[in-house]
Structures are given as structure tokens and as C-alpha cells.
Amino acid sequence: MHPQHDAAADQDVSPLDPERGDVPGWVLVTLMTAGMVVALWAVAGPLLEGAFRQAIASVTGQG
Numbered sequence: 001m002h003p004q005h006d007a008a009a010d011q012d013v014s015p016l017d018p019e020r021g022d023v024p025g026w027v028l029v030t031l032m033t034a035g036m037v038v039a040l041w042a043v044a045g046p047l048l049e050g051a052f053r054q055a056i057a058s059v060t061g062q063g
Helices: 005-010 021-061
Strands: none
Touching: none
């Protein structure tokens, strides 16, 4: 079953309603989070790759 969409409920939300949400704030949070992930990946990526290669080499007997 599909829930019915209530068009009247959509009209109750005013652009000035404080419960409407802060879209620019969420965009900023999302961009900052993505930037932090990229920065951490740039620093930790080579270290994690080295640890992974060392672990695989020790398991396969090549190291």
C-alpha cells in the first residue's frame, strides 16, 4: 500500500516557520564533513595502504 499524500498539509508550512529547517546550514555542514574526509584520507591513505600491504604479505608468506 502507498500512503496518500496530503496536499493540504504542504500548505500549512510557512517560509517563516522555524521548523522549516536550515538548508544553508546543512549544506555547510555537509561540505565541511566532505572536506574533513578528504583531508584525513590524504594523510591516512598511504599509511593504511602500507599497513594493508604488510598484512597481506605476512599472510601470504611474501614478507
